[in-house]
Amino acid sequence: MSLLSIRNLNIRFRTGDDYVHAVNDVSFDIAKGQKLAVVGESGSGKSQIAMAIMGLLAPNAEASGEVLYEGQNLLALSQSQLNRIRARDISIIFQDPMSSLNPYMRIERQLGEVVVQHEGLSRRDARKRALEVMEAVQIPDARNRLTAYPHEFSGGMRQRIVIAMALICKPKLILADEPTTALDVTVQAQIMTLLDDIQRDLNTAVMLITHDLGVVAGFCEDTLVLYGGRVMEEAPTLDLFDGPGHPYTRGLLRAVPNISDATATLAAIPGSPPNQTRPPVACPFAPRCVDVRDACLEALPDLTGSRQKRACIRPVEELT
Amino acid sequence: MSIAKKQMNAAPYAEAAAADMVTSRSFWADARGRFLKNRMAVVSVLMLVLLVLFAIFGHTIARWSYEEIDWTILGKVKTEGGPTLANGHFFGVDELGRDLYARVVQGSRTSLLVGFVAGTASVLLGSVIGASAGYFGGRFDQLVMGAYTIWISIPYIIFFVVWKAFFGRSLTQMILVIVLVNWTAGLLIVRGQVMMLKNREFVDAARMLGMSDFTIIFKHLMPNILWVIVIYTSIVIPEIIMMESLVSFLGVGIQEPNTSWGALISEGARTMTFGTLWQLAFPAAFFVVAQVSLYYIGDGLRDALDPKDR
Amino acid sequence: MTAPILSVKDLKVTFAIHQGKRWPWSPARSLHAVNGVSFDLSQGKTLGIVGESGCGKSTLIRAIAGLVPPSEGQVWLDGAAIDYNNRRDMQTLRRRMQMIFQDPIASLNPRMTIRDIVAEPLIYFRPEMSAADRRNATRDMLDRVGIPERNFNRFPHEFSGGQCQRIGIARALVSAPQILLCDEPVSALDVSTQAQVINLLKDLQAEMGLTLVFVAHDLGVIRHISDDVLVMYMGGVMEKAPASHVVDAPRHPYSQALLSAVPVPDPRVKTTPQVLNGDLPSPIDLPPGCLFQSRCPKRIDACRNVRPALLGSANRQVACLLEDV
Numbered sequence: 001m002s003l004l005s006i007r008n009l010n011i012r013f014r015t016g017d018d019y020v021h022a023v024n025d026v027s028f029d030i031a032k033g034q035k036l037a038v039v040g041e042s043g044s045g046k047s048q049i050a051m052a053i054m055g056l057l058a059p060n061a062e063a064s065g066e067v068l069y070e071g072q073n074l075l076a077l078s079q080s081q082l083n084r085i086r087a088r089d090i091s092i093i094f095q096d097p098m099s100s101l102n103p104y105m106r107i108e109r110q111l112g113e114v115v116v117q118h119e120g121l122s123r124r125d126a127r128k129r130a131l132e133v134m135e136a137v138q139i140p141d142a143r144n145r146l147t148a149y150p151h152e153f154s155g156g157m158r159q160r161i162v163i164a165m166a167l168i169c170k171p172k173l174i175l176a177d178e179p180t181t182a183l184d185v186t187v188q189a190q191i192m193t194l195l196d197d198i199q200r201d202l203n204t205a206v207m208l209i210t211h212d213l214g215v216v217a218g219f220c221e222d223t224l225v226l227y228g229g230r231v232m233e234e235a236p237t238l239d240l241f242d243g244p245g246h247p248y249t250r251g252l253l254r255a256v257p258n259i260s261d262a263t264a265t266l267a268a269i270p271g272s273p274p275n276q277t278r279p280p281v282a283c284p285f286a287p288r289c290v291d292v293r294d295a296c297l298e299a300l301p302d303l304t305g306s307r308q309k310r311a312c313i314r315p316v317e318e319l320t
Numbered sequence: 321m322s323i324a325k326k327q328m329n330a331a332p333y334a335e336a337a338a339a340d341m342v343t344s345r346s347f348w349a350d351a352r353g354r355f356l357k358n359r360m361a362v363v364s365v366l367m368l369v370l371l372v373l374f375a376i377f378g379h380t381i382a383r384w385s386y387e388e389i390d391w392t393i394l395g396k397v398k399t400e401g402g403p404t405l406a407n408g409h410f411f412g413v414d415e416l417g418r419d420l421y422a423r424v425v426q427g428s429r430t431s432l433l434v435g436f437v438a439g440t441a442s443v444l445l446g447s448v449i450g451a452s453a454g455y456f457g458g459r460f461d462q463l464v465m466g467a468y469t470i471w472i473s474i475p476y477i478i479f480f481v482v483w484k485a486f487f488g489r490s491l492t493q494m495i496l497v498i499v500l501v502n503w504t505a506g507l508l509i510v511r512g513q514v515m516m517l518k519n520r521e522f523v524d525a526a527r528m529l530g531m532s533d534f535t536i537i538f539k540h541l542m543p544n545i546l547w548v549i550v551i552y553t554s555i556v557i558p559e560i561i562m563m564e565s566l567v568s569f570l571g572v573g574i575q576e577p578n579t580s581w582g583a584l585i586s587e588g589a590r591t592m593t594f595g596t597l598w599q600l601a602f603p604a605a606f607f608v609v610a611q612v613s614l615y616y617i618g619d620g621l622r623d624a625l626d627p628k629d630r
Numbered sequence: 631m632t633a634p635i636l637s638v639k640d641l642k643v644t645f646a647i648h649q650g651k652r653w654p655w656s657p658a659r660s661l662h663a664v665n666g667v668s669f670d671l672s673q674g675k676t677l678g679i680v681g682e683s684g685c686g687k688s689t690l691i692r693a694i695a696g697l698v699p700p701s702e703g704q705v706w707l708d709g710a711a712i713d714y715n716n717r718r719d720m721q722t723l724r725r726r727m728q729m730i731f732q733d734p735i736a737s738l739n740p741r742m743t744i745r746d747i748v749a750e751p752l753i754y755f756r757p758e759m760s761a762a763d764r765r766n767a768t769r770d771m772l773d774r775v776g777i778p779e780r781n782f783n784r785f786p787h788e789f790s791g792g793q794c795q796r797i798g799i800a801r802a803l804v805s806a807p808q809i810l811l812c813d814e815p816v817s818a819l820d821v822s823t824q825a826q827v828i829n830l831l832k833d834l835q836a837e838m839g840l841t842l843v844f845v846a847h848d849l850g851v852i853r854h855i856s857d858d859v860l861v862m863y864m865g866g867v868m869e870k871a872p873a874s875h876v877v878d879a880p881r882h883p884y885s886q887a888l889l890s891a892v893p894v895p896d897p898r899v900k901t902t903p904q905v906l907n908g909d910l911p912s913p914i915d916l917p918p919g920c921l922f923q924s925r926c927p928k929r930i931d932a933c934r935n936v937r938p939a940l941l942g943s944a945n946r947q948v949a950c951l952l953e954d955v
Contacts, residue, residue, distance in 0.1 A: 041820035042791075140907075154910070184682035184847070189891035189903030211820060214893030218901060237897045255825035256895050257850035259877050265832070266854065268825035272790045346785070347741060462654060521737035524697050525801065529754045530724045543741040 002029035003205050004053070004090075004173055009065035011048050011057065011229075012279075021279045022048045024229040025065075027303075030173065033203040037216040037237065039252075040226035043273050046209045050175045053207075054092050055082045069173075087118045091166035095178040097158035100165065101150040107134075107161060108146040111168055118169065133164040137194060156187035160194065167198060173205045180215065192219055213256055217241060225249050228274040228284030230300075235308035245310035247319055248285045283311070291319050351547070354624040361620025364613035371610055375428035383408030384419035386426040387577040393417045403598050412598040414584075415591050423579050424602050430491060430580040432610070434564045438495045439557035442502035447549050450507035451537055454514030461511075468504050476501045476563070480572045489575045498560055506552045513545040547625040554618035558611050565607065581607040633709055634670035635841050636694075636727075636809055641667045641703035643686070643693045643865075647914065661913050663689040665865040665921070666703070668940070671858075673808070676835070676842040678856025678873060680849060682888075684913070686865035687845045688732075691811045694843070695729050696720055707809075725755050728802035732814040734794035738786035738801075745782040748772055748800045755805040771804040772797070775830060792823030796830065803834060810835075812844045816851060828855060849892050853877045861885045864911060864921040871946040881948045883928045920951065928952060 011023035023045040030036050040046040051057045053067055055074060067074040069085065077085070094100050102110055111133060112126030121129065127146070134142035137160040150158055159179065166174055176195065180188035196219060199206050208220055216223055216237060223240045225233045225248065233246040244250045254267035271288035274280070283289070286296040295313055303311045310316070345353075355361060384390065393400050393413050403412040403420075411420035453464040483489070483497045517523065518541070526540050565582025567573040569589075574580050581603050588600030642665055646658035664686040671677050679687045692698040694705055696714050705712045707726060713719045728751070731737035738747055749768045752759055759767070769779060775796040786794055795815060802810060812831070816824040832855065835842055846852050852859055852873065859876045861869040861884065869882040880886045890904040908925040911917050917924070923933040932951055940949040 041822060185849070185891040185893075186682065186887060186903070186906050189893070189901075190905055192893075193903065212893065213821070213895040217895050217897040217899075218893050241895070241897050252821055253895065255821050257825070257828070257848070257854040258895065259850045259853045259889075259892055260894070265829050266825035268829050269822035270826070272793060272823075273820075521731035521733055522739045524692075524729070524731065525737055525798075526739075527697055528695060528724055528729050528802075529751055530721050531754070540739055544739070 003032045003034075003070065004030040004207075005066075005068040006049070006053075007066040007068065009049065009052060009063065009067065011045065011052055011061055011063045013058065014060045014062070018277050021276045022061075022229050023052070023063075024280055026226070026229070026231055027065075028224055028231065028234060030205050030207055032172065033199075033205055034222065035199060035206045035208065035220040037220035037223045038207060038209045038226060039211065039213065039216055039223055041211055041273065043228075043276065044226040045229035046226050047177050050092060050177050050207065050209055053090065053175060054086060055079070056092075084118065087114050088169045089171055090173045090175065091169070091171045092175040092177060093159075093162050093166050093179045095181050097155065097162045097182075098150065100162050101158065103150055106147050106149060110150075111161075111165055114165070114168055129168060130164075133168050134161075136167065136198065137161070137164045139164070156183055156190065159183060159187075159191055163191070163194065163198070167202070170202060171204060173207065174199075175207045175209070177209045178211070179208075181210070181212070188215070195219070213253065225252070228276060228280060230280060230284055231303055231309075231311060232285065233308070233310045233312075234303070235310075239308050243308075243316070245305070245308050245316050245319075246285075246312050247289045247291050247314075250319065251288075251290075283313075347547075351624040355620050358620040358623060360616045361623075364616035364620070367609060367613040368617065371428060371606070371613070372432060375425060375432050378425035378428070379422060382410075382419060382422040382425060384422050386418065386422035386579070388418060388422075390417045390419065398594055398596055402596075403602075411602045412596070414587060414599055415596070418577075420584075420599065420602060423584060424606060427579045427581045427584045427603060428606055428610075430574055430578060431561050431564060431582070431607075433491070434495055434498065434580070435557045435561035438498040438502070438564075439505075439560045440553055441495070441499045442560070443506040443549060443553045443556050445499060445503050446506035447510040447545075449503065450510035451514045451541065451545075453507075454511035455518055455533065455537055455541070457515075464507070464511075468507060471504055477567065477570070477572070480567045484572050489573065491574065491578065494564070494574055498563065501563075502556070502560065505556045506549060509548055509552055510545060513548050514541055517541055517544055551618065551622050551625055554614065554621050558614040558618070561607075561610065561614075581610075632672055634706075635673040635708055636671040636843070637669075637706040637709075638694060639668045639704045639706075641690065641693060641705065642701050643689050643698055644701045659914055662916055663865055663913065664693060664700075665916070667860070667862075667865075667867055668703075669858075669860060669867075669870065671841060671843065673841050674835070674839050675857045676844055676855055678852040678859040679843065679845045679862060680847065680852045680859060680888075681862035682847060684864075684910070685862040687847075687862050688813050689865075690862070691729070691813055691843055691845055695727060695811055696723060697729075725805065726807050727809040727811060728805070728807040729811040729813060730795070730798045730802050730815045733818055734791045734798055734815075735786055737798050738794055740786055743783050743785060744772070744777065744789070744797050747786070747797065748804055751801060751805040767804060771800045774834075775800045790823070791819050792826055795819060795823075795827050799827075799830065799834070803838065803840075806838065808839070809841045809843065812842060814845055814847065817846060817848065824851070831855065849877065849889065861888065864913065864916070866921045867940055867947075867949060868922065869948050870940060871948075875946060881946075881953065882922075882950050883926050883952075884922045887927070920949075 007027050009023055009026045013020045013022060026049065038046045038049065052063050053074060057063060063075055074082065108127055108130050111130035112123065115121045115129050116123065116126045130146060131142055134146065139145060139157060139160055153161065180191050183191060192215060210216060220237050223235060223237045224231060225246065227248050232248045233240065235245065240249060244253055251269040255269055257266055269288055274284045280300060282297045282299060283301050286292050289296065291314055293314065301311045301313045303309050390413055403410060409419050409421065411424055414420050414423060449464060453461040479497060479501050487493055523536060523540060526536050564573060564580060565585065568580050568582030569586040573583055584603035585600060585607060588603055592600050643663045644660040645663055647661050648658050651658065667690055669677060679690065681687045689698060693700040699714060707723060712723055745768055748771060749764050752764045752767060772782065773779065777793065777796060789797065816827050819827060828851065834840060844855050856873040859871060859873045860867050861876060861882065863884050868884045869876060869880065876885060877889065880889050887904045887906050890902065894901055906925040911921065911924055919935050920933040920938055923929050926933065930951065936951060938949045938951045940947045941953060942948055
């Protein structure tokens with residue numbers, strides 16, 4: 001059975017008299033210990049899915065569908081029930097480490113608070129646990145830095161602390177929302193290696209939300225591609241990179257400037273991101289697609305296939 | 321038909337393309353639309369317009385001037401000085417037998433004039449100082465902020481008392497002293513806005529065109545903070561009417577026989593215990609209506625202009 | 631070789647830090663953002679400047695543009711030395727050198743229509759132009775960057791990030807400058823729009839004979855657009871070489887570490903990022919020796935005391951003591 005199962009999730013935001021349809025009929029599963037990448041550009045709804053799982057959607061959001069965690073629908077739970085799951089079973093790592101850290105609280109307290117609250121540990125045991133996770137995320141001189149404040153750490157170290165915080169209750173699922181986007185490449189490499197090691201040690205499931213295909217290639221077994229709030233393709237990462245089954249995935253892979261191959265012009269995807277003020281009635285990528293057919297503009301394509309699922313009415317062989 | 325054309329014409333995209341053709345409304349046109357949707361604010365604007373019309377043209381139907389004493393009533397104010405149409409004292413007379421209607425018209429004139437002129441002038445003064453301090457920073461900013469800190473820690477009543485002792489208190493002087501006391505109005509908020517905006521890259525782009533600092537402040541920064549200034553002015557005007565009323569109430573305000581809402585309320589309150597309640601009720605009613613309207617207008621402007629979710 | 635269109639010699643930028651002073655009149659400390667950068671750039675070429683956040687790459691091009699006062703060093707434009715305090719020099723500089731910025735939306739005044747935004751440089755640099763000519767020139771430029779005319783009366787917030795960056799490019803190029811300074815122009819954009827903007831810049835460069843100085847932290851983008859690359863660290867240049875050399879065979883230990891960390895969008899390639907231990911030095915209190923010594927895996931004793939100069943052939947230069955051996 002899958003650990004997390006998302007069924008027909010729709011999320012829309014009310015802005016004045018309009019709605020923005022951020023997530024449209026998205027379904028996928030994460031198994032225990034699985035590393036799934038959710039890839040998309042800004043506005044694809046990738047972060048909103050994580051927010052819906054955590055119950056952290058903005059007040060003007062309306063979510064429908066099901067987010068089943070071990071069979072429980074998280075969308076239907078009360079705040080206090082959610083709190084228990086949020087602390088123990090699912091944790092989230094945000095892009096900006098400072099947004100998850102309280103600048104006025106010592107690291108030791110911030111880390112220990114959760115276990116004191118939810119596992120009833122004593123302060124002394126909580127400190128011991130905090131030290132353990134600080135060492136697990138390889139913060140040098142952890143013992144002495146427990147009493148430091150967040151601003152005394154560099155950006156990379158802060159993100160390590162946030163990861164430590166996410167790990168302290170040994171969650172079964174970690175949602176990593178662009179965890180390295182704000183960091184330099186050298187630091188990004190360290191953080192991704194760290195996440196990989198920890199994931200292997202604890203057999204935690206990870207949902208990595210990112211726009212960076214390079215990060216995906218190095219980290220996740222499976223990849224889900226979102227565009228305009230809909231799933232375009234879901235496949236094992238290797239298959240997806242070897243033979244992308246959706247024109248959007250193809251375009252995305254060709255548009256990345258590759259350092260080992262500097263061809264004359266990048267294959268840019270023409271056009272602009274979709275207007276999401278109304279729910280999609282046809283393939284949202286159709287207006288930018290080079291392989292578009294009349295049928296693409298008339299109905300929503302289903303997500304079909306077994307190993308490599310794709311939402312495109314055209315057969316793979318016909319794509320350019 | 322080409323595929324691109326078909327894409328443009330297909331169901332959901334056709335509408336999006338049609339929307340493309342519309343010339344967009346400017347920020348101000350947009351804000352006007354939002355303001356007009358706010359019923360309370362629109363009603364308040366109407367009320368305020370009526371008040372202003374009253375202040376400008378009210379004297380034409382008065383049968384007495386505001387400084388004339390009706391000797392026939394003097395001494396019998398309590399019994400015969402009440403509001404009546406018979407002798408032309410629509411609002412009754414004051415303690416000295418002067419026509420209260422004419423005095424309320426004159427008081428409205430003074431209060432609204434002081435409020436609008438002094439309010440706008442102080443916010444403009446404060447905004448220019450604040451914008452310069454925020455834009456140039458450094459020593460000048462330190463100096464302004466030092467002066468600000470010292471200034472707001474002095475009770476402003478002192479300035480009115482001192483000014484009155486040295487120069488008198490005509491209408492222009494009243495406005496002048498209020499502007500001087502309130503030079504800090506809008507200073508902090510405009511300074512903060514400018515400090516935030518000056519780091520935006522469109523300011524660098526303007527500097528890349530070789531624009532002077534003066535041009536950048538007035539052409540590129542001011543249009544972006546005008547909304548703050550407008551909202552702030554709408555808050556400052558009722559505050560200044562209140563300030564003027566308070567100093568008049570305390571007796572260091574406008575010179576007799578000229579009057580203002582505050583001065584009238586003060587007189588009315590003094591004689592209230594003698595049973596001449598109308599002397600308090602009429603000026604107080606005008607004052608309250610003005611303040612409430614201005615408050616709702618400010619509220620409406622804030623909702624219409626604040627770009628929080630836009 | 632032709633004479634360089636832009637020459638920079640030993641440019642330094644320091645900022646006065648007023649925070650944390652004991653008294654308002656205590657002397658300010660200085661932060662060394664750029665520590666002696668030199669390069670020559672020929673007409674029509676692209677210089678890429680790459681480095682991590684805080685390495686001074688943006689400050690460097692802002693100083694060249696005159697947006698930040700350089701504290702030492704000299705800049706030559708077509709062989710003529712620029713005096714950054716001279717109004718006339720600055721007007722010449724800006725006529726010939728324009729800039730595009732990192733945040734596409736913030737770089738456009740939100741209260742102006744895009745037509746007015748793009749027409750503005752013409753008012754300053756071509757005052758002799760008639761209103762009709764200005765209108766035509768604006769339309770042609772916006773048309774060239776792919777903004778349809780029906781959208782000219784719109785405001786910046788109604789466009790996507792990629793479109794805003796195109797408008798920024800139109801504003802920078804409408805007055806036909808020779809040099810375009812690009813301050814991380816694509817780092818805020820999505821992959822698909824990033825490629826559009828890079829392609830547009832390359833096309834415009836070929837059409838107008840532009841010389842580009844392109845700052846980015848993404849080595850893939852830098853590799854794609856640059857002829858030569860400067861690798862910067864803590865305000866100093868670590869390595870200067872043709873883009874292909876920097877990427878295929880980096881020589882400086884920092885360039886090597888940087889390259890090893892770049893994620894490759896290919897799941898079959900296993901990268902082994904080199905881990906840099908040690909802290910970054912404080913830019914307020916720079917070490918006397920090599921700027922990279924605190925994190926360098928190949929540090930020798932001499933690195934502590936000697937700041938290595940950028941040495942090598944005109945084509946390829948490295949600032950590392952190990953290079954002499």
